[in-house]
Amino acid sequence: MRLSLFRSAKGVSENEISEATQRCPGLRALLPQKEGATLRVLDLGSARTANLEFFANYGGQLAVADFYSGLRPLRAASEGDDRKRKALVKLLNFDPETRFDLVLAWDLLNYLTPQEHQVLMTTLEPFLVPGTAILAFIWMQKEMPPGPSRYWVRDEETVAFEIQEGRARPCPRYLEQDLLKRMPSLTVESRYQLRNGMLEYVFSYRKSSRPAAAVSSEPVRYPLGPAPR
Numbered sequence: 001m002r003l004s005l006f007r008s009a010k011g012v013s014e015n016e017i018s019e020a021t022q023r024c025p026g027l028r029a030l031l032p033q034k035e036g037a038t039l040r041v042l043d044l045g046s047a048r049t050a051n052l053e054f055f056a057n058y059g060g061q062l063a064v065a066d067f068y069s070g071l072r073p074l075r076a077a078s079e080g081d082d083r084k085r086k087a088l089v090k091l092l093n094f095d096p097e098t099r100f101d102l103v104l105a106w107d108l109l110n111y112l113t114p115q116e117h118q119v120l121m122t123t124l125e126p127f128l129v130p131g132t133a134i135l136a137f138i139w140m141q142k143e144m145p146p147g148p149s150r151y152w153v154r155d156e157e158t159v160a161f162e163i164q165e166g167r168a169r170p171c172p173r174y175l176e177q178d179l180l181k182r183m184p185s186l187t188v189e190s191r192y193q194l195r196n197g198m199l200e201y202v203f204s205y206r207k208s209s210r211p212a213a214a215v216s217s218e219p220v221r222y223p224l225g226p227a228p229r
Contacts, residue, residue, distance in 0.1 A: 019160060019161070019162050019163075020160070020161060020163065020196075021159065021160045021161070022159060022194055022195070022196055022198075023157055023158055023194065023195075024135075024153075024157060024158060024159045024200060025157060025192045025200065026190050026192060026201075026202040027135065027153070027157060029190070029202070030102055030133050030135065030202065031156060032059055037058075037059055038059050038060070038061065039055060039058055039061070040060070040061050040099065040100045040101045040102070041055050041060050041061065041062045041063070041100065041102045041103075041104065042062075042064075042065065042103045042104065042127065043064045043104045044066070044067040044068075044103065044104060044108055045066060045068075045104065045108070045148065045150060045151055046066050046069070046150050047064045047066070048151070048152040050152040050153065050154075051064075051104075051151075051152050051153055054152075054153040055153075063094065063098075063100070065091050067091065067108060067120065068111060068147070068148050070088055071112075071116065074087055074088075081115055081116075081118070081119055085119055085123060088119065088123045091123075092124070092127065094127060098127050099128065099129050100127050100128060100132055101131075101132055101133065102132070102133050102134075102135065103124065103128075103132065103135070104135050104151070105135060105136040106135070106137060106148065106149065106151045106161075107137045107139065107144075107148050107149055108120075108136070109136050109174065109179065110137075110138060110139045110144055110148075110171065110172060114178070114182050117179065117183055118182055118183070120183075121182075121185060125185065129205070130205060130206055130207065131204060131206075132205040133202055133205075134201075134202070134203040134204075135200070135201070135202055136200075136201045136203065137194070137198045137199070137200055137201075138173075138174055138198060138199045138201060139171045139173065139197060140171070140173055140197055140199055141171055141173075141197040142170070142173075143168035143169065143170060144168065144169060144170075144171040145163045145164060145165075145166075145168065145169075146164055146166040146167060146168065149161040149163050149164070176188065176191070176201075183203075185205055185206060185207050186205060187203065187204050188201060188202075188203060188204075189202045189203065189204045
């Protein structure tokens, strides 16, 4: 089945993109519910002014680290997992005391290998605290766009995204139990079936391999809705 969100055609420039929107029901529950709360956000996609402005309206602080772009040259050089970790640590060049309440993974997980899922969590873990939420979209159709889309938040329940046009690639259709096996520090707080063939997940970071003293502050917790049946 060909995805309706993008087209595959010869002669299309890799720089050409198409824009779409989708509901993001898990997002609203992750936003501050009380005045004066501060939400510390890490965006693993490309930098977007719209995201900075949106989270600023909610007392949020946004940091950006384009994980996939940082990973691609390492893949081309056939670097091992250890070297990938060391290189990606440089990408997350934050103060050692930095901790995030929310990580926007968008559709990144679909484009990582099972081994790279583990690399991702190892790289992120120093900046997470128990209760940190990770928002992710998982493709469940046979095909998906050739690379991660560029996302930005439109409102509390809607995100817009640009899809790089080109030849579709097979979708790994990662199963929930497999993702949790590779990233055992996560648990599922909610999941939603989206109309465009994705599952929207809100994962929660539940444990750390770091000593308790390394966690400098308590997470800012927000209510998460139950997973729909």
